[in-house]
Amino acid sequence: MTARRPTPSDLSGYGIGTRLTHAGRDHAHNMVNPAVARASTILFENLAALDAAIRTPDAGLYYGRRGTQTHWALEDALTALEPGAAGTKLFPSGVAAIATSLLACLAAGDELLVTDSAYEPSRSFADQLLGPLGITTRYIDPCCGAGIVDLISDRTRAILLESPGSLSFEIQDLPAITAVARARGITTIIDNTWATPLRLQPLALGVDISIQALTKYVGGHSDVMMGSATATAALWPQLKATSYRLGHHVSADDAALVLRGLRTLGVRLDRHEQSALAVARWLETHPAVAQVWHPALPAHPQHALFKRDFAGATGLFACVLKHGSRPHTAALIDGLQHFGIGFSWGGYESLVLPVELDRIRTATSPAPLPGPIVRLSIGLEDVDDLIADLDAGLARYMAQFQFD
Numbered sequence: 001m002t003a004r005r006p007t008p009s010d011l012s013g014y015g016i017g018t019r020l021t022h023a024g025r026d027h028a029h030n031m032v033n034p035a036v037a038r039a040s041t042i043l044f045e046n047l048a049a050l051d052a053a054i055r056t057p058d059a060g061l062y063y064g065r066r067g068t069q070t071h072w073a074l075e076d077a078l079t080a081l082e083p084g085a086a087g088t089k090l091f092p093s094g095v096a097a098i099a100t101s102l103l104a105c106l107a108a109g110d111e112l113l114v115t116d117s118a119y120e121p122s123r124s125f126a127d128q129l130l131g132p133l134g135i136t137t138r139y140i141d142p143c144c145g146a147g148i149v150d151l152i153s154d155r156t157r158a159i160l161l162e163s164p165g166s167l168s169f170e171i172q173d174l175p176a177i178t179a180v181a182r183a184r185g186i187t188t189i190i191d192n193t194w195a196t197p198l199r200l201q202p203l204a205l206g207v208d209i210s211i212q213a214l215t216k217y218v219g220g221h222s223d224v225m226m227g228s229a230t231a232t233a234a235l236w237p238q239l240k241a242t243s244y245r246l247g248h249h250v251s252a253d254d255a256a257l258v259l260r261g262l263r264t265l266g267v268r269l270d271r272h273e274q275s276a277l278a279v280a281r282w283l284e285t286h287p288a289v290a291q292v293w294h295p296a297l298p299a300h301p302q303h304a305l306f307k308r309d310f311a312g313a314t315g316l317f318a319c320v321l322k323h324g325s326r327p328h329t330a331a332l333i334d335g336l337q338h339f340g341i342g343f344s345w346g347g348y349e350s351l352v353l354p355v356e357l358d359r360i361r362t363a364t365s366p367a368p369l370p371g372p373i374v375r376l377s378i379g380l381e382d383v384d385d386l387i388a389d390l391d392a393g394l395a396r397y398m399a400q401f402q403f404d
Contacts, residue, residue, distance in 0.1 A: 094213025108134030117165025178206025216346025272315030
């Protein structure tokens with residue numbers, strides 16, 4: 001007999017730490033962790049068993065692309081973190097999760113609204129792949145809130161959100177936007193990678209599909225690429241079917257790595273949050289820094305929305321320097337000892353990246369800035385060491401200018 005997929009345990013009445021620890025362990029069969037089950041072909045005992053599986057292919061082992069116990073454990077664990085979720089699918093990257101979610105609810109002639117602060121690969125997919133399919137994309141002010149009612153057309157079928165934006169960190173009024181969308185039958189999708197379900201639970205605020213780049217905080221160790229999309233009951237059948245038709249699959253080994261990362265997500269996020277806030281508050285006082293873009297700081301323009309909807313912060317934010325341009329940031333960045341220079345974020349190590357919004361945004365832009373933007377992902381190093389490193393880097397930066 002092939003393995004059947006057990007009904008996930010109901011952990012909805014428990015705290016987030018308990019859910020992180022126990023969700024998905026129905027598939028472990030008395031082990032703490034499920035086995036890494038690699039499979040392509042699944043063998044059936046007889047024709048009757050084969051025919052039963054064909055009738056209900058998601059009820060148990062069927063074919064490797066539909067997953068094994070290792071994949072199911074991670075999917076069920078992610079679903080358990082999202083109140084109102086019906087199921088989760090895994091993807092080879094966060095971009096693949098975004099692309100599949102959009103394809104699940106859009107067709108030729110439809111229109112997609114995208115917050116202007118969205119992740120650049122999301123914009124690239126909309127512009128370069130959805131466009132030729134006859135799907136129009138319009139970019140909107142990430143701070144429009146209930147005013148989105150004036151931006152919707154009779155062809156609008158989906159809205160792609162990202163709160164906060166991973167470069168400029170605007171917070172969106174999700175309840176206001178989703179109320180307008182649901183009244184008009186429009187699907188809302190959010191990239192929730194920055195917050196994870198531990199800090200923001202979008203489905204509870206009316207969103208239909210919540211996406212994460214598991215590559216980042218959930219994986220947590222900068223050694224695996226994966227994405228997920230978690231949907232409400234209304235969108236789950238479409239999402240699941242579209243994922244299968246597009247052939248998406250992740251390896252059991254990668255699923256096991258991400259599941260391991262998920263178990264420690266709570267304690268890691270607490271450390272990321274505490275250290276990032278300490279660094280952000282220090283930067284607010286530094287003479288080389290004009291602004292700090294961190295939604296948990298009272299000076300952030302949407303801080304009230306952040307306090308209302310989020311359970312806390314994570315480790316990614318940006319600051320605006322007072323003088324200079326991108327080439328000048330080399331004096332700051334190149335000599336840093338504890339910050340790697342690279343893309344992504346959410347791993348245990350700290351990262352730094354200069355940011356240019358002008359070449360990305362098309363509908364809105366922050367007010368004219370005095371100097372370049374530098375994005376920081378704060379890892380798990382000692383915060384005093386990170387601040388000392390940045391202090392030395394900013395001294396090198398300031399030496400290029402006459403500061404007041």
